[in-house]
Amino acid sequence: MPNIRKDLNIAGVNLWYLVGLITSDGCLCKDGRHVDITAKDQDFLQLIKDRMGLASRVCAKNKNTPKQAYRIQIANKGFYDFLLLIGLMPNKSLILKDIKVPSQFFSDFLRGLIDGDGCIRKWIHPSNDGEQWSIRIYSGSPKFIRWLKNIIESLLKIRGKLYKQSKSQWILKYGKMAAREIARRCYYKDCLGLNRKIKLAQECLVSYQGWNQSKTVYG
Template identity: 35%
Template structure:
């Protein structure tokens, strides 16, 4: 029997890791799979995020940019790559072409759910804080996951309930837009602790800093 050659690059990606799970969360939100069975695209306004995504998957492809459609400024960063094996892997765990309104659950080992969820948050999540003028020392904050697929948020809500005992404020679609799953301060703290479970994890730094600053304020109240 002859010697085995090196494994194809795509096979290496099948071994789950924190970085892979995070990147899959980003693909599930800001990525798309083309209908050709090979190519995957990731588009974001954040240069830091696309660079992090590239490192997580050990890609060598060049990061491009495109116009948002308004004016001449190139506001979006694009990374496109082709990998049949990885494409098929994504299909098997729940990511398909034209997934935005059809995506449901994403098959992920429980160990890597925090990293996947952090990727979902960095892709389509938001966080905001404020003082409620009705009460003294009433610093409030909320963590929100968004999706065009209600089934996806039902799946995410179920996962978070099982892991952390949090349920959120229900799944709504304000003003007829994307669906939202919103968590108040107490439940948000549990999710934040899970997502940022150790230092130096791949993440969108501006969101992490925003959350960090809000927690500092809340801890001094």
């Protein structure tokens, strides 16, 4: 496995959270060196920059337009080669397959996926006024999303449902008890993550009054 250059100083939970974020919301440029991460939240990318010790600046993208966002680039061939080796590639959206993630860091990888291209949602059930929760993860690659569903079931003992929304959009959904268990495993105390989703995950963890054990969680 290629070494990540020491000047990046990224390892352990931070590394695999970053891999999850790049898998969902990142782009490997075709030059074989640059990795681009885009987000709407400038403070979030600044947090990534600071925690990872990156030298690059957080820059505006599509400035002064309705599509304005922010991005940061990582310019490091060793890191780029590492990402290729574990299963990422340029133009990955529709062709991504499995990612070689160590089992002890899978929850951090999954948190990166959810923060990048996932959704933690709360609503009130219209008939019983009960609080409902779900976690959804979106992907354009059927092979990747099926692998993800299987590995979550294998490692975390949590079952989800897979839906095909369109020709190029798949949704992996976890409801209520399953969502709470993912929140517990992924959004632990002082974890690195998107602040808005950390708060939602914490709220989900304390919103279990009247919930019963579900067949979707069997660990």
